[in-house]
Amino acid sequence: MPSTYLSLHYHLVFGTKNRGPFIVPQWRSRLHEYMGGTIVGLGGIPQGIGGVADHVHLLVGLKATHCLADVLRELKKASSTWVHDQIGNSLFAWQEGYAAFTVGAAARQAVQSYITNQEAHRRTHSFREELVAMLERAGIKCDAKYLE
Numbered sequence: 426m427p428s429t430y431l432s433l434h435y436h437l438v439f440g441t442k443n444r445g446p447f448i449v450p451q452w453r454s455r456l457h458e459y460m461g462g463t464i465v466g467l468g469g470i471p472q473g474i475g476g477v478a479d480h481v482h483l484l485v486g487l488k489a490t491h492c493l494a495d496v497l498r499e500l501k502k503a504s505s506t507w508v509h510d511q512i513g514n515s516l517f518a519w520q521e522g523y524a525a526f527t528v529g530a531a532a533r534q535a536v537q538s539y540i541t542n543q544e545a546h547r548r549t550h551s552f553r554e555e556l557v558a559m560l561e562r563a564g565i566k567c568d569a570k571y572l573e
Contacts, residue, residue: 429489431488431489432486432529432530433486433488433489433491433527434472434485434486434487434528434529434530434533435483435484435485435487435493435525435527436482436483436484436525436526436527436528436536436540437481437482437483437484437497437523437524437525438480438481438482438483438523438525438526438559439480439481439497439501439520439522439523439524440479440480440519440520440552441478441479441480441517441518441519442517442518442519442520443520444479444480444552445479446478446479447478447479447508447514447516447517448477448479448481452511452512453476455511456481456504456507456508457474457475457476457481458474459503459504459511460474460481460483460500460504461474463499463503463504464483464485464496464500467491467496467499468487468491469485469486469487469488469491469496470485470486470487471483471484471485472484472485472486472533472537473536473537473541475540475541475542475543476540476543477543477544477547477552479552480552482540482543483500483540484528484533484540493525497523497525501519501523504519505517505518505519524556524559524560524565526559526563
C-alpha cells in the first residue's frame with residue numbers, strides 16, 4: 426500500500442490533584458479551548474473536550490508516531506502552567522495518572538455527546554463512580570487505592 430491510513434482516537438480522562446473542585450465555571454471553557462489548542466500544537470486533533478470542577482474528558486485523534494504518555498504529560502504540563510499564569514491559581518495541579526480508552530469510528534459521536542454532557546452526568550454519578558464504570562466496560566482491572 427503506497428500510503429498509511431489511520432483512525433487512532435482516544436477518550437482521555439484525568440482529574441485535578443486530590444480531586445479538588447478547582448476548575449470553576451467562570452474559566453472552564455477557556456481551559457478547554459486552551460487544551461484543544463495544545464493538542465493541535467502537539468500534532469493531534471481535538472474532537473471533544475469537556476468536564477466539571479474536578480476532572481476533564483477529551484476525545485482526541487493522534488498520529489501513529491505519537492506516544493500517548495508524552496502527549497498526556499505535555500498536555501497536563503501546559504494546561505497547569507496556563508492555569509497558574511492566566512487564572513492566578515498557583516496551587517492548581519492535575520492528578521498523576523489518567524485513563525485512556527481507544528474509540529472506534531462508530532463510537533466517536535456517542536463519546537463526543539458524553540463529553541459534551543458532563544454536567545448532566547455529574548449530577549447523578551461521582552467522578553469515581555463514572556471512572557469505575559468506564560474501566561469495567563473496557564475490561565480494565567484497577568486497584569481501588571488508586572481511585573481515592
